[in-house]
Amino acid sequence: MPLLGGVRPPIAALLCVLLVVAAFTALALGTVHEQDVPQAVRDAERQIAEDAADSVGTSVNARAAAVRRAAASATPAGSGAPAAILRSFVPTEHPGQGAALLDPRTGRSLAASGETVPLTGVDVTSLARPGTENIAPRLASSGSAEPRLLLFARVTVPAPSGKKDENHDQAGDLADDQDPDERELLLVVSEKVAAPAVFGGGRTGQLVDRNGRVVAAANAAAALTPKAEHQAVPADAATAANAAKAALTTGDAAGSMLGDGPDGLRRVTGWASLAAMDGTDDTSDLGLTILTGRDVAPAREGADHTWFAVMAAGALVVIAVLVTVVLWGTMQRPLLRLHLSAARLARSASGTATAREQLARPVPVVAFGEIGRVGRALESIRRQLSGETGPEPARPVRPVRRRPGVRALVLVCVLVIAAWGVPLLFLLNRAPAEKAVPAVAVADQEARTEAAAERVRRSLDRSYTDLKAVASALSGASRERASEILRRDRADHPTYRSLYVLDRTGALALQVGKEPLRTLDPAPAGGGIRQVNTSGKIPAIAAYAQVPTAKKDAKTKDPKDAAPAVVVAEIGVDALDELVARPGLGSVWLTDAHHRVLAASVGFQAFQALPSRSLTRLVTRTDAAPGSAGSPASAVLHAGTATGGGQSVAAAAPLAQTGPAAGLGWRVVSAEPAAALKLAAFQVQARTMLAGLLALSAGVACLGWLHIVVVRPLRALTGCAERLAGGDHRTVLYPVHHDECGSVTRSLELLRQALVERDRGAMADVARVPAPSSPSGSAP
Known part of the structure; x- marks a missing residue:
């Protein structure tokens, strides 16, 4: 009879599932093979290229914004001469290589300073047509000269006095919707393309254009003039440029390549598209690709798990x-x-x-x-x-x-x-992390941690540099003008939580943004970056700069009546959290001089200790000896990032050795679980555990x-x-x-009914038997 369930389905399912688990075990473990260069090393090189691309893109965007901000805040010279106007926008101490003031309608140069700005191939009239937004930077070259990065800004200057025909040769025609008393010009600043910042011994970094030409290089002097017997770098540059072009359609913004190096080494190369890493429009038209690489020794042949x-x-x-x-x-x-x-x-x-x-x-x-x-x-x-x-x-x-x-x-x-x-x-296939993780993977973790520290340092230095420009603009400005400058700078810097000005007595004179967590008291002299508090719910970090004394205030008789002030930018912790967080770096913490957490890529409490003592000891190794600078450190240790998490690849790097953030004593600490690395030993361990878990689950189920x-x-x-x-x-x-x-129960019920019927029949037979008669002659 057909049955809906019963004993057969569970037994058949158990056999089938166990056979499937056996097949999975054979395929999953048998296909893991040791590679001469582990996939974890190739992934780390790709991530290092992504970090460098993010750093270069952020730097380009910051320089472009600085030029636009300087053009908007500077006061044009009183005379209408283009050369004087250009000097008011671009001071002599400007770090750029050259600058030019152009007529946006004709593209004609009105004034220039420094080296010649290469405008070959740049259509100025189409870039500066009315109604367009900020002009994105361009990469331009002139003949055999090194390429230059062009930064643009629209400037509005007073119209020159006199007749229009007398000034036509210098200023050009006015736009149809332009104020007759004003004219719009185009400021172009050319700068040398900065090499990408890469870290790690023996690592090179190149900035490659869309044609595969190396534009700038770091730690790779031989890369620009390679010898005849070793053409790996130009070949890698061309391959990375082609891959970046294909990324525009496939969406792959980064990758890695593996080739042969000298003396039997293997060349690991990572590339990342600059525009894709940045994610904004300012670098989308540059067509640059970051190329990083290093030579590594091939790993010895490991165990075969077949x-x-x-x-x-x-x-x-x-x-x-x-x-x-x-x-x-x-x-x-x-x-x-x-x-x-x-x-x-x-x-x-x-x-x-x-x-x-x-x-x-x-x-x-x-x-x-x-x-x-x-x-x-x-x-x-x-x-x-x-x-x-x-x-x-x-x-x-x-x-x-x-x-x-x-x-x-x-x-x-x-x-x-x-x-x-x-x-x-x-139990089986348990690889000690100290032996399973190659030294090159530990070095890559250290290099990425140094890059994260450099990213935080540059952000702080940029905040301080921009704040000094704000302080100069505030000198002698009215209260309304000062408020407008603060609001504009606060809008240009999302990292600023609050922006305020302190007078000589330390009182709050002006403020934009949120309420300051803790104001600087007393008002400091000079400029720099300071950690304001050492306890509380939110760390307070402030960059401050002295406002120069205006000439009219310097002539006052009483020095107390002068108006020296300090402008302070309170840097939000959320901005620091975003700076230290990087994909593939694991858990990252930013600690102060006492190794307490200020910011992190994971959840944390302000000023808490690091998750484990081993991490604290690792950070202590980065402390600088008297008279020397601190150095990064890395190791494989139990980082305590998660309960039962096992060993992690950890690294720590000092934040800065020079600049305004040098006195903070901050450290960037990272810890990536070793099991998360794509190494054959951990892949075999994970698949072995999965096979055992599947077998147990199938058997119990x-x-x-x-x-x-x-x-x-x-x-x-x-x-x-x-x-x-x-x-x-x-x-x-x-x-x-x-x-x-159920079938046996139904049969038992039928048998019970048969037994009951039999008992009833037996009782009926007993009832039909007549009673015995009394003996004759007995008394009634």
């Missing part, structure tokens, strides 16, 4: 077949025979002569567990129906020692499967299913059958399951 994979998969196949055969022989086959025997007895109890002949056939009884007990109960019921014997005597009240049943059998099967899965989950649908109903059925065989004919048996146990 043999282990085959042995583990074969052992699981044997266990799967063995468990299936045991369950089939001791549970599935006897239960099916019991189901057929109970159905035959139920049919034989119908009362016909043919059916009663079936009562002569004994019930086959197996001598194991609950199925055997149900079989013996059925045999007793058969004998009662055939009249061979009566109900079984009641069992003694004292507890009877039960033999192991089907529940113990299921538990043994679980233990057999666990004997295969537990060692894979906790399928055998738990078997326990629910077979073992528990069978144990309840055993009690019902034994009570019926013992003479309990009054308890009605209700089948619950549509399987073998």
